[in-house]
Amino acid sequence: MIKKSNLDFKELNLSLYFLAFFLVFIGLTALNSISQQYDEKFLSSPFIKQILLLIPSFIFSILVLGIPKSQIHKYVYHLYFIGIILVILPFLFEKHAGTHRWLQIGLPFMIQPSEFAKLFTILALARYLSDHNLQMKKFKSIIFPIIIAIIPTGVVMNQPDLGTSIVILAPVIPMLYWSGANSFYLFLIIAPFLSMLTVFHNVAFSIWALILAITIILSRTTLIYSILLFFSNIFLGLLSPVLWGLLSKYQQNRIITFFNPEKDPLGAAYHIIQSKTAIGSGGLFGKGWGEGTQTHLKFLPVQESDFILSVLSEELGFICILLLLLIVGVLIHSIIRNSFLSKDRFSSLVLIGIATIFLSHVFVNTAMTVGLIPVKGLPFPFVSAGGSFLFTSFLMLGLAINLSSNYSE
Amino acid sequence: MLKADNIVSLRQYYAVILIVWFCILVLIARYFQIQIISFDTYKKKANTNRIRKITTNAPRGLILDRNGEILVDNNPTYVLIAIPGELSQKGEKFGLISNIIGLDSNMVSKNYKKYYRGKFIPTRLAKDLTFEQVSKLEENKFDLKGIYYQQFPERYFPSKIRASHVLGYVKEVDKEIRKSLFSREEYELGDMVGWNGLEKKYEKYLKGSRGVYFYQFDAYGREMGKVTDLKPQPADPGQNIITTLDLNIQHDVENLMKNKKGVILVGISKSGEILAAVSSPDFRPDLFTGRMSENEWKNVLFHPEKPLINRFNQGLYPPGSIVKMITQSRLLQNQNFNPDEVYKCEGNYQFGDRLFGCWREKGHGDMNLSSAIINSCDIYFYKTINYYDLDMLSESFKMFGFGKITNVDILNESSGIVPSSRFMNQRYGNFGWSKGAILNICIGQGEILVTPIQVLNFTNLLATNGSAGTPHFVMVDNLPQNVEPKLNLEVWSQIKQDMENVIIHENGTGKIANPYLKNARVFGKTGTAENPHGKDHAWFIGWISFKRELYSVVVLMENAGSGGTKAAPIAQQVFKSIYKHTIKQEKL
Missing domain, CATH: 3.40.710.10 (DD-peptidase/beta-lactamase superfamily)
Incomplete structure (x- = not known):
């Protein structure tokens, strides 16, 4: 018997909605400025599209508030399998823009199923980690959760969509940490990747080696283990340029384009330069709304989603970006705080998962606009235009608010 | 069900919060570095140096006869373009341009509307400019801020034959045509696409791929040279195609059909190679290049014997x-x-x-x-x-x-x-x-x-x-x-x-x-x-x-x-x- 939940709106942490709508408002400001270019086609501009999308997104978000926790908990595995089927579906149809990312379902817009896979994966992980009284200090306990996340990640990576697949994988580490996995083991999982990546940059590799050494010393493992771990990582790192050199030019190019999905590498470098010039010339207060004279900015093909921060920083300045990042920081902080305060482990894990997804989107998108990282194609939550992600963002927010309240059932 | 208690410790909580704010801080610091510390550099860069991506058209491949004689060649001409975002007092400028190059100023603004795709995308105003016209425009550079010119290879026909139905023609890509193209991302407005005859059939060989260059311009529109840290990509000309036509036989059969209505086909029986083909009446092969006048076009289009139809x-x-x-x-x-x-x-x-x-x-x-x-x-x-x-x-x-x-x-x-x-x-x-x-x-x-x-x-x-x-x-x-x-x-x-x-x-x-x-x-x-x-x-x-x-x-x-x-x-x-x-x- 399902008891009617004595859901009390007073208990709900609705302040999260205020933060989200603040972000939406900032995003709309930028979208409206961009949409001036659309002149007579204003109705098909990203500004109008975003407003039209906000309505169903918010309605579904509110609907999620009303679902009792126990019901969510009960059906997460079903959702997970639906999620896997959804990300496989696009492979059965024709490619759109050269990838299998989108599903055409007879609506005037296409949906990107991988956005839903993000949410469904953390739900499945949360249930697995909370239902089984696992001996999290043991290494083998963290294998199965990784498999749960690897399946959708692998499919999405083949779509191909590197950005989204990283976001699907990202929550695994904090969720394992949250359920008490040995943090040293988690570190060992990440270490080889970092070794291979940092080796291409002298300073980064030196700092990494230092961090590696300190972490191993602090872990107080035996001397032989420590030495073995340290040097195997360093060797792996040093070996990767050799392995890279062994690849043919053609294979190297394929990997480069994989990490940098922009077809034309000249184009990508050009966008970063234009983005940085736009941001830099904005200064403290910006050039004023609608006054983004930086012609280059308008060359950016995805200014309404990937490079929306460049538009904001040129027109409204550093102040706006500061405000934006602080608000998003507070939003993520609140979700993590609720996760910490949550009484049951399932809710706590879902909340930390949602926070991780938001943070990885914020970090990847923002870092890309200023040329810190090459990977692109991830929108900024609540700010960027972009259907499926805006929708899931609100869905996740509704879920976060729902699970934050410690109502009794 | 939801029996498992939350076991997150305060230490874990603080560790995660610390990582979140560390990430946010890194991003803020980077923005601070670019927007506040390097503000002057970027401001200068934005105001005095504009990087523009300029694409150059690849010359189409040549069409040769069986003995290597050139039937279809490329002729370099100039096109005039405007960057709408840099353009003020459009009417005045269009007037000046039409005075200099001797083209109707309505035509210039008509082209402007036709090719307009966005405030900062080069928009074509006129084509087929001669070197003289371009140098006159250059003299008036300071009154023509936001106006530029580019070289553009256009089809021309150096041989004595017409063979218009065989060679076919190229058409300028406009918004409608671009929508209809299969590989439309390879074409920009104003590009040429094979629209008939061999030009159409062998489009993918003839086309070539466009080149990309990055130029710096100052606030006055003066070119400050190529950008060195962005690698240019030169245009790759299209492949030549060798036809089976024999220039001399084709010339003879075209003369035989002058002012007559019908078809002559000559071929090598065994191989199927066609040495000459004429469908009469035909049209000048360069009809579709250059500044075709309205009248000339109507003459061909409404000719009672329908010269555009390929009779054979x-x-x-x-x-x-x-x-x-x-x-x-x-x-x-x-x-x-x-x-x-x-x-x-x-x-x-x-x-x-x-x-x-x-x-x-x-x-x-x-x-x-x-x-x-x-x-x-x-x-x-x-x-x-x-x-x-x-x-x-x-x-x-x-x-x-x-x-x-x-x-x-x-x-x-x-x-x-x-x-x-x-x-x-x-x-x-x-x-x-x-x-x-x-x-x-x-x-x-x-x-x-x-x-x-x-x-x-x-x-x-x-x-x-x-x-x-x-x-x-x-x-x-x-x-x-x-x-x-x-x-x-x-x-x-x-x-x-x-x-x-x-x-x-x-x-x-x-x-x-x-x-x-x-x-x-x-x-x-x-x-x-x-x-x-x-x-x-x-x-x-x-x-x-x-x-x-x-x-x-x-x-x-x-x-x-x-x-x-x-x-x-x-x-x-x-x-x-x-x-x-x-x-x-x-x-x-």
Whole structure:
């Protein structure tokens, strides 16, 4: 018997909605400025599209508030399998823009199923980690959760969509940490990747080696283990340029384009330069709304989603970006705080998962606009235009608010 | 259910919070670095240095004739572009431009609207500027902020031939065309795309890929040189294509068709290579380049004889007597049929309640199969229709490639009509037609319709005993499979012997076509096709054989009269031209 939940709106942490709508408002400001270019086609501009999308997104978000926790908990595995089927579906149809990312379902817009896979994966992980009284200090306990996340990640990576697949994988580490996995083991999982990546940059590799050494010393493992771990990582790192050199030019190019999905590498470098010039010339207060004279900015093909921060920083300045990042920081902080305060482990894990997804989107998108990282194609939550992600963002927010309240059932 | 308690420790909580704010802080610091610390650098960069991505058009590949003569080349011209976002006082500037280059200022603003795609995307104002015009514009640079020019390779035709239906033309990509293109991301507005003929068929080879350069401009629009930290990518010209055309023969046949209406096709019978092709009336091949005037365009578009139509590929004609050899082969395949049996031609033939006439009203007298071909007697064929039925005849037509496209490498080919009993039932109902229909079809009249390119293929097949390559205009490695009609060797040689007699026999209908050349044998057949659109079409098909090579010729003179008197004399000139130009080349 399902008891009617004595859901009390007073208990709900609705302040999260205020933060989200603040972000939406900032995003709309930028979208409206961009949409001036659309002149007579204003109705098909990203500004109008975003407003039209906000309505169903918010309605579904509110609907999620009303679902009792126990019901969510009960059906997460079903959702997970639906999620896997959804990300496989696009492979059965024709490619759109050269990838299998989108599903055409007879609506005037296409949906990107991988956005839903993000949410469904953390739900499945949360249930697995909370239902089984696992001996999290043991290494083998963290294998199965990784498999749960690897399946959708692998499919999405083949779509191909590197950005989204990283976001699907990202929550695994904090969720394992949250359920008490040995943090040293988690570190060992990440270490080889970092070794291979940092080796291409002298300073980064030196700092990494230092961090590696300190972490191993602090872990107080035996001397032989420590030495073995340290040097195997360093060797792996040093070996990767050799392995890279062994690849043919053609294979190297394929990997480069994989990490940098922009077809034309000249184009990508050009966008970063234009983005940085736009941001830099904005200064403290910006050039004023609608006054983004930086012609280059308008060359950016995805200014309404990937490079929306460049538009904001040129027109409204550093102040706006500061405000934006602080608000998003507070939003993520609140979700993590609720996760910490949550009484049951399932809710706590879902909340930390949602926070991780938001943070990885914020970090990847923002870092890309200023040329810190090459990977692109991830929108900024609540700010960027972009259907499926805006929708899931609100869905996740509704879920976060729902699970934050410690109502009794 | 939700039994498991939350076991997150305060230490874990603080660790995660710390990481979150660390990430946020890194991002804020980076923005601070760019926006506050390096503000002056970037401001200067934004105000005085604008990086612009300039794409250059790749020259299209050249089109050559079989001996390497250039038929289609590129001519560098200049186009004038504007960056809308940098443009103020548009009207004034457009006025100044039109003064300098002598183009209507309405035209300039019309182009501006046509090519406009965004505030900061180069928009074309005018094209085909000469160097003089560009240098005059350069003098007025300071009054023309936001206006630039680019080099643009345009098609031009250096040879003496037109061959407009073969070479085809390129069209400028506009918004509509861009939408219709299959690989549209490779094209920008104002680019050229092959729109017809070989230019269209071989578009992906001819096109090449555009180049990308990055230039810096200062706030006055002065070019400050190339950007060094962005690697340029030079344009990659398109591949050249070598056609099978022979410039000299093509020139001769074009002259033969001047002010006439019809088609001449010349080809090498064995390989299917086409040496010359003209569909008359045609149009200037450079009609679509340059500043075509409204009038010139209307003249071509509304010309009563429709010069834009490719007659040899799309034109559908009744073949008339030129297909009698198919009926002949059908008769010879029947064991009971005796080719030497004589039928009397009295000038007309009663079938049911209809009277069918021979083209020679007073009749041919006694005819056997060979003399019926040589004299092109119709009555003989009327009297022998009992040796086959409609479907057997239509099978024979199809065997020679009629009723379907030949797969020649020019698109939009018509497939023609070969009537079968199924076709007749569909068109006239099951009892709406009688056996009398065969009387028309067996002499190439009635429902049957063919294209001249099918007729060329048919001629090639007759000349080569059924093993000719698919007709084609470009030297390629893999030709599409051609039809392979199978007949007994005796049948093939009988057909050939009769066709030679058409030329050399004193009664031969095609004897005017005889060029009387040394060491050359000529074979042929005339046709006079009745049609509902006026005077008869005159046909001649045949081939000339010398130096172990066979050259096929198809002549069609629309509404000209009889094949023997109108098409055959033209064919004679064509045979001479082939002989002259191929012999000459061998000496070289």
